[in-house]
Amino acid sequence: MSREGLQAVKASEGIDLSSWRQHAIDFETELGKVVIGQQRNIHLLTIAIFARGHVLLEGDVGVGKTTLLRAASRGLGGAYERVEGTIDLMPADMVYHTYIGEDGRPRVEPGPVIRYGSELTVFFFNEINRARPQVHSLLLRLMAERSIAAFNKEYHFPYLLVFADRNRIEREETFELPAAARDRFLMEINISTPTDPDVRRQLAFDPRFHDGDKLIESVRESILDHRALPQVAAAIQESVTASEDLQRYTLDLWQAIRNPAAAGIEIPDVDMDRLVSGGASPRGMSYLLRAARVAAFLDNRTMVVPEDLRSVFFETMAHRIFFDPIYELRREPIVRELVRQLFERVPAP
Amino acid sequence: MMRVILLGLVALFVASAPVSAEPSLALKDPRSFGYFLGDTLTREVILRVDAGETLEMASVPLAGPVNYWLELNDVKLDTESSGGGSTTYRLVLNYQTFYTPLDPRKLTIPGFALKVAGASGTGEVTVPGFEFISSPIRQLFASSSQSSGSSVALQPDVVPYPLTTGRERTAMLVSGLIALGSLIALAWHQAWWPFHKRAARPFTDTARYLRSNAGKLQDASGYRTALLRLHRAFDLRAGRRVLADDVDGFLADHPEFKPYATEVEAMFASSRQTFFGNNVEGASKQLPLSALTDLSSKLAVAERSAG
Structure with a gap:
């Protein structure tokens, strides 16, 4: 456990969890006013915030990925930095800000990541797949250890959450995130256009949704205290328990995802014996339990039940399962079917 | 010498003199010419016997082949009594000739003897043979102009007319369908292929298990087993794993269980306490084993009534 983690556990005594649950519900309601028709995604984002996990949003262009993340940043409070992924963005550009001063001499000042020091709460990486792999590897350390080395010293970011988004439409001039980077995101949330006709009508005709900046400003600031979140x-992780039966169930799920044929999962046109080539890492499973505990907490329970695992499984695990290359191109439908059948086949409890 | 011969003749005459009158025989024969292969001839023999005499039936010819070219198709015998105690027998014999003569030829239907039994013994009445002329039906050597295609040439066989089997065919179809239906019903009943995967009756099984193992399930692990059995029954019924959150959907899909919604929800709640809250005692107090057994019985009845 990291230094911050130990401190957090020590300081966790005497925290009023029920009032925090109310804060979480307020936070969700507030976001729900701004981003409509995405209740489930907002709930998942809240779970990620309370599980201290980084989130990657993906989806079509213009479905509200950025709006959702900006609104969440505002609700969280704390320092907020945003970087646009571009093909010529280099790691140094994120850490240092270089320019020619008024006196004509080159200057190097802290860049977006370290500008606010340890106060940085939300680091928002827009269009992450447009950045180069060098940038991705810088993110690896930032996300896993919440620290970075610059100006010959270590910077720590105890409150940091990395939010990233990418769109799935464009493939040119983009770099697929390496598996190691994806594994460090707690969740990969797929945002799609709302299907409810009433919501669609509002999004298209209500002038409130036309001006993004004004919309974000309507979100109440700092609903959650970012300093107390760790x-x-x-x-939450301490108070919510996972019984032996649930542990066994989780291990069964893990086993089944690694060996779907043995669990009786059958997907048409897919050779189940060679489908899953790897993934579902131990880190992934620990993330799953972390998210499930938060889901149980938000549902006002002190025990994790299979429904909690099911509610977060796709978002926390799907991007960690690696398929045989011939199935990777059809990834989306196969992984959905795999997870759906997983919960239909593995007996609970 | 001449006298001796005369006396002998007289003595012979006296010895063979009939005891009673001779039976009278009359024949009605058909024409004696103009017959061809396959033609039939009917002879009628009328025998009249006196009172006290009878025709011995064994001497009446039997239907059947007479010789290699002649067949006795049919024998009919009528008996009628006439005045004075005498009896008239009317014997109708129907012959058919199969002789193929190369030129007009005289053929003979052989005669036979009829025996008449009387008080003084058995006498014989001989029915003489009948001669008739049978003719060929065509020239021995057909001329070239008459050979093929002419009416004299060998004609093709008559096409046999089809028997009317409509009723039999319908009966066969109906009985075949009945047999097939019975086979399918039997296969369903016995869960043979293709019904080997038919939905079993999971709640019925579970109810039976819980009732018959009530003694063994009294402790905490027994309570867990009972809950697990019920969970597996729900899983089987739904074809997927049913979690507590899925109960509403399950009841919507299987409306026959709707009347027991509250009990089912209570069961899932106590299952949560047992398996995920580590609180078997609390759960079994809230919903004792007997309540689980009751619930499974009710669900089993609902399951069967739904078919």
Whole structure:
């Protein structure tokens, strides 16, 4: 456990979890006013925030990925930095800000990542797949250890959450995220256009949704205290229990995802014996339990039940399962079917 | 010498003199010419016997082949009594000739003897043979102009007319369908292929298990087993794993269980306490084993009534 984690556990005593649950519900309601028709995704994002996990959003262009993340950043409070992924963005551009001063001499100042020091709460990486692999590898450390080395010293970001988004439409001049980087995101949330005709009508005709900046400003600021979040998160993990039966169930799920044929999962036109080539890492499983505990906490329970695992499984695990290359191109439908059948086949409890 | 011969003749005459009158025989024969292969001839023999005499039936010819070219198709015998105690027998014999003569030829239907039994013994009445002329039906050597295609040439066989089997065919179809239906019903009943995967009756099984193992399930692990059995029954019924959150959907899909919604929900709640809350005692107090057994019985009845 990292230094911050230990501190968080020590400080977690005496935290009023029920009031924090109310805060979480307020946070969800507030976001729901701004981003309509995405209740489930907002709930998932809240789970990720309370599980201290980084989130990658993906989806079509213009479905509200950026709006959702900006609104969440505002609700969280704390320092907020945003970087646009471009093909010529280099790691140094994120850490340092270089320019020619008024006196004509080159200057190097802290860049977006370290500008606010340890106060940085949300680092928002827009269009992450447009950045180069060098940038992705910088993110690896930032996400996994919440620290970075610059100006010959270590910077720590105890409150940091990395939000990233990417669109799935364009493939040119983009770099697929390496598996190691994807594994460090707690969740990959797929945002799609709302299907409810009433929501669609509002989005198209209500002038409130036409001006993004004004819309974001309508979100109440700092609903959640970002400084207390690490302790709250640790307290949640402490207070919500996973029984032996649930542990066995989780291990069964893990086993079944690694060996779907043995679990009786059958997908048409897919050779189940060679479908899954790897993934579902131990880190992934621990993330799954972290998210499930938060889901149970938000549902006002002190025990994890299979429904919690099911509610977060796709978003926390789907991007960690690696298929045989011939199935990778059809990834989306296959992985959905795989997860659906997983919960239909593995007996619970 | 001449006298001796005369006396002998007289003595012979006296010895063979009939005891009673001779039976009278009359024949009605058909024409004696103009017959061809396959023609039939009917002879009628009328025998009249006196009172006290009878025709011995064994001497009446039997239907059947007489010789290699003649067949006795049919024998009919009528008996009628006439005045004075005498009896008249009317014997109708129907012959058919199969002789193929190369030129007009005289053929003979052989005669036979009829025996008449009387008080003084058995006498014989001989029915004489009948001669008739049978003719060929065509020239021995057909001329070239008459050979093929002419009416004299060998004609093709008559096409046999089809027997009317409509009723039999309908009966066969109906009985075949009945047999097939019975086979399918039997296969369904016995869960043979293709019904080997038919939905079993999971709640019925579970109810039976819980009732017959009530003694063994009294402790905490027994309570867990009972809950697990019920969970597996729900899973089987739904064809997927049913979690507590899925109960509403399950009841919507299987409306026959709707009347027991509250009990089912209570069961899932106590299952949560048992398996995920580590609180078997609390759960079994809230919903004791007997309540689980009751619930499974009710669900089993609902399951069967739904067919």
